[in-house]
Amino acid sequence: MANVTIDGIKVSVPDGSTILQAAQVAGVRVPTLCYHPDQAVKANCRVCVCEVEGQRLLQAACSQPVYDGMVVKTHSPKVVEARKTILELILAHHPQDCLSCIRNQNCELQALAEEYAIRENPFEKMVRGLPKDTSTPSIVRDPDKCVLCRRCVYACSVFQSVNALGLENRGNHAMVVPSLGKDLLDSPCVMCGQCIHACPVGAITENEQIDEFLAAVADPDKVVVTQIAPAIRVAIGEEVGMKTGEMPMEVFVAGLRQLGFDYVLHTNFTADLTILEEGNELLKRLKEGGKLPMFTSCSPGWINFCETFYPDLLDNLSTCKSPQQMFGALVKTYWAEKMGIDPAKIYSVSIMPCTAKKFEASRPEMKDSGFRDVDLVLTTREVGRLFRMAGIDFSKLAPSKFDSWMGAYTGAAVIFGATGGVMEAALRTVYEVVTGKTLEDLNFTFARGMEGIKEAEIDLDGTKVKVAIGHGLANARKLMDQVRAGQSPYHFIEIMACPGGCIGGGGQPLTKANVKRAERIDAIYVEDEGLPLRKSHENPEVKVLYEEFLHEPLGHKSHELLHTHYTPKNKKFL
């Protein structure tokens, strides 16, 4: 332990602690910008510099280890002068269009400027004047706003092993740029959006499509239908001043009706459906000697990753469309027919935790209904903005139920939102289908939690199935390299592109730290526990769908509407 004095407050902290950690113990908040709790220390913004007694140089609190007897001043006049000057320098190179910025009131630079009372900046404003990168349907980069903290580069390269973002030029000309390409679309970017969570400012954002939604609800000829992804409910409350998991489902549904949706349906319905299709596909592959291990295919960032980096393993991907796209194909066929609505009038909006879903919906093959299956994808954050725009007071809103035929769901669908959830849901169903027995304990706890790679061997009445779960694409890469080398022991692998699964998706409320992801995961399992039905094959509306329309899993209609194919991407990234 080291005894350290922070601003006159004596604390004892473990050896090797940084000044920043010691200050936290002392209850002193040191401002940071490039620091990220889940990333390696960078010490490049120098905003956290502090004065250490006996040293001429100021030391970055994030990187400087303490020693016994160290005396630190975190806001001496010398420190304040340095911090203020550094903030002025950064701001003078920043557009300062805060009022119209997507990160207005949720920006780390703006907060620092407020804290340090930056008023008249002595440095002349000089903005780079670079064009925005709007090449992908998912992510928008505004390099003018970049403060070069490099948190996005770290997220993309270390968490995701995608390396779509890199650095170019040096000095004042240094820039974060798409690697190996002129823009993001031309880079290996998989559109997962983890860079958005990493960005402290508005330099990387989702492709905001609020105006398209407003135009759709204003159009009397459109029947605006929505689907809500499993990971949304636990997180949407964070956008409107509630705690994680606090928003009741029916109140959320009522809020959506206030926004002008004509029908509110649930992606959970097609999550249950996915289990039936994908579970049967796995059993078929096991029985008929199909390509193994089979990979899940719900996560569009993961699909992009596989198409980009593992085009040789595309046959291992389940041919099941993601729940979003199954929903899209069914809402303009089965549901339209059942409701007696002209599918041409249906405007299908999905509410997703994901930026890659915007790309997925725009894939040319995703129009098996005869129309664009999903017309618009809104992220959780965009819906949060719409709720705030509508001035909804959720505490006074009367609950409302989902509309029929594609709104029912089980706990197995709910847990799709967390890493390991698809695996657990699949096992609940596959076990009962294979063994014909009722599963006593529905909780496959090995599949839960933030561990990067989870694995187990499941005994299906004598048939042993080895499964693995990876979340975050750096973990996916480890599992894929094993498969490519012919050394994978697994039959079935679940991959989610984002750390924590969809609850940590690129479209979720801004999530700087993994502890927030773990909180959302907890809320997911609480919801699962509280539901009367927790196995996908028990979903009553899915049963009706098979009886009346699909007839059987992997049948003719399923193939037409619910399954897809994959295409290798640009070879230059291999």
Next chain:
Amino acid sequence: MAEEMRVVLRNYGKIDPLKIDDYINAGGYKSLEKARSMSQMDVINEVKKSGLRGRGGAGFNCGQKWTFAYQAQADQKYVICNADEGEPGTYKDRIIMENDPHSVLEGMAICGYAIGATKGYIYCRGEYPYVVDILNTAIAQAKEKGVLGNFDVEVRMGAGAYVCGEETALIESIEGHRGEPRYKPPFPPVIGLWGKPTIVNNVETFANIAVILEKGADWYAGLGAPSYPGTKVLTLTGDVVNKTFVEVPTNTTIRQVIYEFGGGIAGGKAFKAVQIGGTSGGFIPASLLDTQIDFDSMAAIGATLGSGAVLVMDETRDIVDVVERIAKFFEHESCGKCAPCREGTMRMHKLMSKVNQGKGTAQDVALMDKLGRVMSVACLCGLGQAAPSPVLTTIKHFKADYDAKLQ
């Protein structure tokens, strides 16, 4: 009359640098042999006792540095010779490598033995391709003779970035990354090249090692200034009569360097200023010329010894104009990693340019002074910390030159 003292350049002009036998006949590689008959700690203690401090600019006690690397537990350690001599006006490392490459190799091999490293790199400035040839010839000869034993040396070339002379940026460059400094601590002797304990010393530092072991720490400690013993190779440029290099004991004064070794100001003009230690060195006015060149004496007047470059300016030189060019240099050479250097060097150049064009105000000068003060304590590495030094020292000592240009 002060006299040159050739310790580092002991073989200059006496041997053929491309013939290892010349070096051996002059007593070369005997110190390495001697070191290997001693315990590792005894070698380090001898270097420590000599008081030798790094000749690259930071002036850290060399033996102390080696102790850290010796004490670090690791399966591999590295010795790196910093030959990325990028300071404008400095060419002392080139003189050493061109004329006595084996003295550098021997110093590195002694270091390798002392800390337990079997692999060394010489990171040579990209603009010195012919020096790389000389070094490779020397390495090949040393390997053929077997004098280096199990110590392997390889030459790596820089690509022109000034910042790669900073030891951690140099390490990043060898690893194949962008040439950008790392934050410290951890220092390279603990976590360096590929995460292993690494000693990075300057060419001139290594060239001192063999002679210290040969003649003893006490002999060396008695040379020059007690707090920074030994000699320093200086390179004289600018408005001085003798534009040359000299090796002098460290208790020599700046005045002696300019007037006795340099022969005074060229063309019979008056002295105006001298900048010592390279582009980031402070500007020294006539009133401080009797300062000794040793590290601590220079630090006491807000200047540096640095690389030992001595740029003399006569009365006709426009100080503000010179400093603007220096500010432009740092804007160009900043790596862009840390905010105060990336933004600060650019702003400093802009402000200097404005003042130099006669468009500046007293507020601009005050702002440069504040910016320089902040950069010097808050930047991530030595480049950004030292970059404002010419601005700060000229505002201090040559304020009238600025005032004359203000609106």
